[in-house]
Amino acid sequence: MDKVFSEYSRKGNSAKFEVIAMSCRRPEHQAPPEIFYDETEARKYTTNSRMIDIQVQMSERALELLGLPDDKLCLVADLGCGSGLSGEVIEEQGHMWIGVDISPAMLNIAREREVEGDLILGDLGEGLCFRAGVFDGAISVSALQWLCNADKNDHKPHIADERKKSSNMSSDQSKRDNNGSYLTLLSDSPMLIFQARGARAVFQFYPENSAQIELITAQSMKAGFSGGLVVDYPHSSKAKKFFLVLMTGGPQQLPKALGDAETAEVAKAKFTTKREKMRGLRQGKSVKGSKSWIMQKKERRRLQGKEVKADSKYSARKRPGHF
Amino acid sequence: MKLVTHNMLSSKCLKGVVKGFPLKIHAVEVKTHEVEFNKEQVIRLIPKLEWPALCEAAESLGELSGLPPDVGPDFEGDEDFLKKAHHILFEVDVVNGELECPETGHKFPVRNGIPNMLADQKDHSADS
Numbered sequence: 469m470d471k472v473f474s475e476y477s478r479k480g481n482s483a484k485f486e487v488i489a490m491s492c493r494r495p496e497h498q499a500p501p502e503i504f505y506d507e508t509e510a511r512k513y514t515t516n517s518r519m520i521d522i523q524v525q526m527s528e529r530a531l532e533l534l535g536l537p538d539d540k541l542c543l544v545a546d547l548g549c550g551s552g553l554s555g556e557v558i559e560e561q562g563h564m565w566i567g568v569d570i571s572p573a574m575l576n577i578a579r580e581r582e583v584e585g586d587l588i589l590g591d592l593g594e595g596l597c598f599r600a601g602v603f604d605g606a607i608s609v610s611a612l613q614w615l616c617n618a619d620k621n622d623h624k625p626h627i628a629d630e631r632k633k634s635s636n637m638s639s640d641q642s643k644r645d646n647n648g649s650y651l652t653l654l655s656d657s658p659m660l661i662f663q664a665r666g667a668r669a670v671f672q673f674y675p676e677n678s679a680q681i682e683l684i685t686a687q688s689m690k691a692g693f694s695g696g697l698v699v700d701y702p703h704s705s706k707a708k709k710f711f712l713v714l715m716t717g718g719p720q721q722l723p724k725a726l727g728d729a730e731t732a733e734v735a736k737a738k739f740t741t742k743r744e745k746m747r748g749l750r751q752g753k754s755v756k757g758s759k760s761w762i763m764q765k766k767e768r769r770r771l772q773g774k775e776v777k778a779d780s781k782y783s784a785r786k787r788p789g790h791f
Numbered sequence: 792m793k794l795v796t797h798n799m800l801s802s803k804c805l806k807g808v809v810k811g812f813p814l815k816i817h818a819v820e821v822k823t824h825e826v827e828f829n830k831e832q833v834i835r836l837i838p839k840l841e842w843p844a845l846c847e848a849a850e851s852l853g854e855l856s857g858l859p860p861d862v863g864p865d866f867e868g869d870e871d872f873l874k875k876a877h878h879i880l881f882e883v884d885v886v887n888g889e890l891e892c893p894e895t896g897h898k899f900p901v902r903n904g905i906p907n908m909l910a911d912q913k914d915h916s917a918d919s
Binding site: 542543587588595597 | 793
């Protein structure tokens with residue numbers, strides 16, 4: 469599910485994202501999740517090593533953002549657990565989990581793989597089927613975007629015009645009205661993690677466009693959360709990952725995103741002529757091929773989340789000439 | 792479905808249900824299998840549990856086997872009690888059966904150890 473669905477450009481410091489290209493490869497547009505993830509698709513998902521890698525990486529990052537205490541065993545809800553890939557990461561960190569998913573095929577595979585957590589077939593869009601205040605935290609990997617579509621007759625697409633109307637509603641009312649399915653999930657989560665003050669819920673998701681991001685953050689703020697969006701590697705179109713971090717219990721510092729630095733501006737092609745090169749030098753830019761240039765380039769690629777060799781005293785050292 | 796999960800489940804996702812807890816278990820097939828005893832896990836879980844509901848669930852499965860009706864204040868040192876609690880929480884697995892909502896009487900099927908908490912009565916076991 470790590471297709472680059474849409475590209476965003478960053479506008480100044482306002483951190484607003486604007487869609488410049490959209491692809492029709494988003495699986496949530498093809499069918500509702502319980503239909504899309506049938507036997508073959510679920511099998512594919514769980515045997516594809518690339519998908520597994522990405523899922524595991526994102527689950528690890530989500531758990532990191534969740535910030536559970538290391539020394540205490542916690543109970544984590546995995547919303548949209550699928551075949552239990554993210555659950556296994558929770559197990560590795562020594563916590564317990566209970567997973568909810570809407571695809572029976574995915575859950576059967578999770579059961580086959582003998583994951584430790586217990587599994588429940590449930591619709592996140594209908595609200596969570598848990599008693600209040602039992603979990604220490606919740607994670608959700610690549611599930612939230614599935615809830616932004618109106619798949620059933622009683623789902624009303626939650627469009628911008630309706631937002632005003634729903635903002636006057638209490639979360640309880642909107643649950644009954646089933647007004648935009650993910651809204652129910654977001655207004656339910658504080659109950660879920662109510663027990664531990666300062667507990668968090670982390671949702672990794674693939675937003676479709678800036679309106680969807682705004683809608684999701686607005687709904688979660690309305691439901692009484694603090695928190696916000698953490699965007700890892702915002703300058704890379706491939707490694708960019710969106711994490712919605714919701715927190716209860718007073719204002720807290722939002723965790724820092726990876727690879728976000730103001731210096732990570734994409735450089736243009738430079739120094740084609742000597743004159744431009746000299747002008748660049750005067751402006752304090754480094755010469756192409758020089759040590760400082762190489763160091764800058766490595767830094768830039770690091771910020772994009774790419775694999776870069778560690779710096780050492782040999783980095784960018786001139787090689788002896790062969791002839 | 793382990794009983795620890797049953798203790799967390801509620802039928803709140805149904806319309807008009809206020810509490811929806813505890814769900815009644817009508818078990819058809821129950822399996823027990825050994826799970827490694829983790830003392831810390833049980834100690835951490837017990838304050839989160841609704842103990843009477845757990846006892847009720849255990850009784851309906853005929854697995855009560857000397858579980859006390861109340862949790863003592865110093866349960867953490869009681870190894871025997873913790874082992875019993877561990878057994879009932881993690882080793883008893885409801886594989887097939889039904890869960891019943893205490894308020895509406897709505898039935899949720901359990902198939903292959905996975906409770907189906909979907910509100911619309913579609914039994915997915917046929918296609919899986």
